[in-house]
Amino acid sequence: MSQDSQWPVWEVFVQANPGIPHKHVGNVHATDAEMAIQNARDVYTRRSEGISIWVVPANAISASSPEDQGSFFEPSNDKPYRHPTFYKIPEGVKYL
Amino acid sequence: MNLQEAKFQYLLRLGDSNLIIGHRLSEWCGAGPILEEDIALINIALDFVGNATALLTYAAEVEGKGRTEDDLAFLRGEREFRNLLMTEQPNGDYAATIARQFLYDVYTFYLYEALKSSKDETIAALAVKSHKEITYHLRHTTEWMYRLGNGTEESHERMQTALNDLWMFTNEFFDMDEVDALLIKEGVAADLEKIRTQWETRVKEVIAEATLQIPTTNFKQKGSREGKHSEHLGFLLAEMQSVHRSFPGAQW
Amino acid sequence: MEDQKQIEAFEAKIASGVKIEPKDWMPEAYRKQLIRMMSQHAHSEIVGMLPEGNWITRAPSLRRKAILLAKVQDEAGHGLYLYSATETLGIDRTELLEQLHTGKAKYSSIFNYPTLTWADIGAIGWLVDGAAIMNQTALARGSYGPYSRAMVRICKEESFHNRQGYEIMMHLAQGTPEQKAMAQDALNRWWWPAIMMLGPSDDQSPNSDQLMRWKVKMESNDAIRQRFIDRTVPQADFIGLSLPDKDLKFDETTGHYTHGPINWDEFFEVIKGNGPCNAKRLKARSDADKKGRWVRDAALAYAEKKKLKAA
Numbered sequence: 214m215s216q217d218s219q220w221p222v223w224e225v226f227v228q229a230n231p232g233i234p235h236k237h238v239g240n241v242h243a244t245d246a247e248m249a250i251q252n253a254r255d256v257y258t259r260r261s262e263g264i265s266i267w268v269v270p271a272n273a274i275s276a277s278s279p280e281d282q283g284s285f286f287e288p289s290n291d292k293p294y295r296h297p298t299f300y301k302i303p304e305g306v307k308y309l
Numbered sequence: 310m311n312l313q314e315a316k317f318q319y320l321l322r323l324g325d326s327n328l329i330i331g332h333r334l335s336e337w338c339g340a341g342p343i344l345e346e347d348i349a350l351i352n353i354a355l356d357f358v359g360n361a362t363a364l365l366t367y368a369a370e371v372e373g374k375g376r377t378e379d380d381l382a383f384l385r386g387e388r389e390f391r392n393l394l395m396t397e398q399p400n401g402d403y404a405a406t407i408a409r410q411f412l413y414d415v416y417t418f419y420l421y422e423a424l425k426s427s428k429d430e431t432i433a434a435l436a437v438k439s440h441k442e443i444t445y446h447l448r449h450t451t452e453w454m455y456r457l458g459n460g461t462e463e464s465h466e467r468m469q470t471a472l473n474d475l476w477m478f479t480n481e482f483f484d485m486d487e488v489d490a491l492l493i494k495e496g497v498a499a500d501l502e503k504i505r506t507q508w509e510t511r512v513k514e515v516i517a518e519a520t521l522q523i524p525t526t527n528f529k530q531k532g533s534r535e536g537k538h539s540e541h542l543g544f545l546l547a548e549m550q551s552v553h554r555s556f557p558g559a560q561w
Numbered sequence: 562m563e564d565q566k567q568i569e570a571f572e573a574k575i576a577s578g579v580k581i582e583p584k585d586w587m588p589e590a591y592r593k594q595l596i597r598m599m600s601q602h603a604h605s606e607i608v609g610m611l612p613e614g615n616w617i618t619r620a621p622s623l624r625r626k627a628i629l630l631a632k633v634q635d636e637a638g639h640g641l642y643l644y645s646a647t648e649t650l651g652i653d654r655t656e657l658l659e660q661l662h663t664g665k666a667k668y669s670s671i672f673n674y675p676t677l678t679w680a681d682i683g684a685i686g687w688l689v690d691g692a693a694i695m696n697q698t699a700l701a702r703g704s705y706g707p708y709s710r711a712m713v714r715i716c717k718e719e720s721f722h723n724r725q726g727y728e729i730m731m732h733l734a735q736g737t738p739e740q741k742a743m744a745q746d747a748l749n750r751w752w753w754p755a756i757m758m759l760g761p762s763d764d765q766s767p768n769s770d771q772l773m774r775w776k777v778k779m780e781s782n783d784a785i786r787q788r789f790i791d792r793t794v795p796q797a798d799f800i801g802l803s804l805p806d807k808d809l810k811f812d813e814t815t816g817h818y819t820h821g822p823i824n825w826d827e828f829f830e831v832i833k834g835n836g837p838c839n840a841k842r843l844k845a846r847s848d849a850d851k852k853g854r855w856v857r858d859a860a861l862a863y864a865e866k867k868k869l870k871a872a
Contacts, residue, residue, distance in 0.1 A: 217854060218861060219343065219654040222645075239711075240645045241345055242654065244864035247452055252345040255352050256638055260718070279585050328623075335626075338614040338633055339845065342853025344607065344641050351634040355627060362623045379622045403856045459866060460859025467855070552621040552679045559737050561622045561729075 222271040223249035225256075227263035235267050243268075315491045316429070317372045318391065319498055321381070322488075322534070324364030325392035328382060329542070330413060331357025332549060333400055342403055349449060353410075356442040360435070367431050383553035387543045388536040395478040397542045401471065404457050404464065408471035411450040412512065416482045418443050419507040423499035432497065451515055458519025469521050476524035481531040482508065488534075575776050580706035583649040592650055594777055595705055597666075599647040604661045604668035606640035608842050612676040613685060621679060628725050629682060635722065639715045646707035662847040670828060671758040673836030680733055680740075680747035686726015688748075688755035688793065694719055695789045696759060704776035727796065734800040741801075748797070749805040756820070757828045759786045765825075790818050 220242040226235035238257045243249035249268040257263065277285055293299045302309050334354035341347035365378035395413055400406045421443055424436035457464040483505040492498030516523055532538065553561075567586055574581070581587055610633050617633065620626035644654050660666035671689050676682065694716060701712035733744035760782035763769065772778040794811075797804050808821030830836070 217655060218857060219658065220857065220861065222648065239642055240648075241641070242343065243345065244456075244860040245867065248345075248860070251349065251449060251452070255349045256345065256641055259352070259634070259638065276584065279582070332618060335617045335630060338617055338630075339607070339610040339637075340849040340852070342849075342856035344637060344644070346853075346856075347610075348634055348637045348641065351630055351637065355630045355634065358623060358627050358630065362627070365623070382623055383621070403853070456860045456863040457856070460861075460863040461855070463855050464859030464862075548618050552619050556621070556737060556739060559621075559740055561625055561732060 220244050223253070223268040224271050224274060225249075225253040226267040226269070227253070227257055228265040229263055231264065235265065238262075240271060241268070310487055310491060312491065312495060312497075313371060313373075315488045316497065317368055318488045319492055320364050320368035320371060320432075321391040322393075324361050324368055324381075325390050326396045326413075327357045327364065328361035329390070329392040329545065330396035330410070331355075331361060332545060333396065333398075334406075334410070336400055337406065353446050353449070356446065360439050360442070363435055363438075367435070379553070383550045387538055387546055390536060390538065390542060390546070391533060392538075392542075393478070394481055394530055394533050394539055395475065397539060397545060398475060398478065399541055401474075402467055404467035404471040405474065407450055407453045407457060408468065408475050410446070411454050411515070412475060412479055414443060414447040414450050415508050415511050415515075416479075416504065418447050418511075419504045420499055420501075423504065427498070428496035454515050454519045454521075458516075458521045465520065468519070472516070472521060473524045473526060476526050477528035477530045480529040481533060484531050484534060486534055572774065575704045575774075580709060581704050582706045590771075591775055591777065594772065594775075595708065596647060596650050596652055598777065599643055599650075599708055600652075600657045600660065601667050601669075603640050603643035603647060603657070604666055605672065606636045606643060608661075608668045608672045608846060609689075610636045610640075611842055611845055612672055612674070612838070613682060615676050616679060616682050619679065620682075625729070632686070632722050632725065635718050639711075639718070642711040642714060643708075646705075646711040649707045658850060662843070662850060664834070664843065667832065669758055670831040670836065671754050672842060673831050673838045674750070674754050675838050677750070678743050678747060680730070680743040681751065683726050683729030683733060683744065684747040684751040686722050686724075687730050687796070688726070688751050689758065690719060690722040690726060691793060692755050692759055692785075692789050694723055695785045695792075699779040699785060702776070702779050727800075730802070731800045734802055745802055748802050752805050753824065753827075754831075756786060756790070757823060757825075759789065761825065761828065762823075787817055790820060794818050 221244070222240050223243050223246075224240050225238050227238045228235045241249055241252040241256055243252050246268060250266055253266050253268055254263075258266070289295070331354045334350055334357065337347070337350045338354075339347065341350055361382070362378055365381045369376045369378055369381055393413070395409060398405075398409055418440070421436045421440040424432055425440060427433045427436065454468070457468040459465070483501040485501050489498055489501065493500050513523060530539075568588055571581075571587060571591075581591075613629065613633050613636075617626065617629050620629050644657060647657060648654060657666070661668070676685070697712050697716050697719070701709055701716055703709045703712070730744050730748070733740040735741075760766065763781045763783045766782060769778060769781065773781075790809075794804060794809065806821045809818060811817075812819050831839070834840075
């Protein structure tokens with residue numbers, strides 16, 4: 214007999230209302246996708262917190278690492294022209 | 310028997326079955342095979358207790374003798390309970406619980422679907438709400454039938470044994486008497502002969518997909534319509550009613 | 562050896578209120594301490610289901626039965642959130658549960674006391690959940706992201722537990738003389754264990770300094786205990802129940818209640834495994850785990866078969 218197992222981990226994302234993104238809420242253990250969805254429903258939407266659920270096998274997620282923080286995210290700090298507040302528009306001009 | 314008496318009996322049958330099977334499920338609390346399943350089982354138990362409460366509240370109202378849903382749940386003896394024999398069967402191993410729930414879920418799935426068009430508006434409204442919950446319960450138990458039937462040799466064997474042991478209680482699901490006859494005529498109740506056909510088709514499909522066999526037993530148990538139960542119910546009620554009965558007239 | 566610079570950067574981050582996330586560098590002692598605390602917390606939730614689960618089948622009304630079911634289910638959910646947060650530290654649930662079943666990991670002392678009457682369900686919700694909330698609200702401000710987020714969620718859900726417990730006690734206290742006696746008896750039995758569950762006195766908690774600096778512990782046990790007592794005494798007065806401490810009185814100068822001596826010998830005995838229900842609780846958990854083994858195996862086997870079929 215193989216090792217005892219608490220089953221693979223699935224990360225859970227719940228959409229709270231129509232029109233907003235799915236948000237990571239935690240994880241559940243399950244042997245297949247259908248079970249993961251049902252478990253996520255029972256664990257994370259007991260108080261009507263959601264209208265849609267995504268589950269993803271935890272080992273299928275790749276993430277950037279904290280060491281990448283500098284090279285990944287700081288370069289955008291000196292590109293203020295990506296933000297609308299960078300531009301001065303004379304008062305009185307509307308709808309911009 | 311008049312319409313009111315028939316309705317009262319009918320509501321007890323529906324309500325008691327949900328109450329007792331919910332009670333059985335709640336016995337799993339803290340003992341499930343994995344934490345996620347513990348949570349799922351309690352969720353389902355909670356649905357059953359909620360439905361039972363609504364049905365018994367309405368039963369008490371139909372009876373019109375000033376009794377409450379709690380009076381009905383906690384102050385009737387075992388000969389007055391009308392739950393199906395299936396619902397009082399002990400939990401056994403996980404396969405026995407899944408088999409019991411599955412067989413009952415398929416039954417109530419079609420029964421409550423039919424009751425959605427009951428001419429009694431309260432029953433129809435309750436059926437609409439319940440049917441959504443049952444749809445989920447059935448999805449849950451069906452998946453577990455597949456898992457345990459197909460999983461390992463051990464789980465397959467346990468599942469088959471569970472089905473064999475419980476099969477004799479399925480025939481009673483479709484037992485009809487004068488209560489049903491009267492209420493079907495009035496458009497209040499569902500014709501259980503039709504439900505039987507639907508039940509058989511679905512159960513056969515799932516059992517086949519789970520690589521299990523339909524039990525061949527010829528034993529058939531019935532009696533709950535007249536309050537003749539298996540020996541299990543007395544113990545269940547003794548436990549369930551103990552606090553309530555120890556403090557007559559108390560509020561909780 | 563851990564780089565002193567790394568530790569300084571780590572501590573500076575915490576001091577500035579930034580949360581530590583799973584993939585961030587952290588001192589080994591921090592990781593270990595968190596695993597110990599968080600798993601202990603998770604175990605407490607699932608062991609905590611047992612004394613209350615004990616009364617689900619006997620709840621005296623349908624409303625109470627539904628509430629208790631929902632509450633115990635929340636506890637299972639909270640156990641799950643906490644295991645899930647602990648797993649982000651690189652340990653899996655199978656191992657955590659094994660630590661529980663072999664007695665290597667601890668859980669809250671309070672759940673080793675028996676629930677003897679229906680009123681105990683009220684006392685637990687009111688006192689035990691009340692004390693737990695005090696502790697958890699503090700922990701929600703802790704430095705480890707996943708733990709802190711789990712705490713926020715748990716605190717939000719748990720306030721109903723506290724209220725339903727108090728409501729049960731209130732009904733009993735205002736009920737028949739027998740009901741009131743039952744409520745008083747439950748309060749007598751749960752008051753001291755509830756006070757003790759917040760942990761030993763500050764002078765007996767050795768490594769508190771570092772834990773406070775790392776925001777693993779947010780407040781001293783004594784401070785949380787004092788707040789719990791200050792808030793709970795008036796609640797007991799309000800429903801006409803008396804607390805089993807003859808030395809309990811309000812100190813006008815400090816604005817706090819002072820209380821009689823706590824029986825720490827009892828506390829340490831229970832922690833050591835000599836509480837009335839230690840053996841029973843552990844056995845229940847470990848039996849459930851053993852009985853569930855074939856079910857877990859079957860579900861895995863089925864998933865494998867399905868995968869092969871699809872391939």
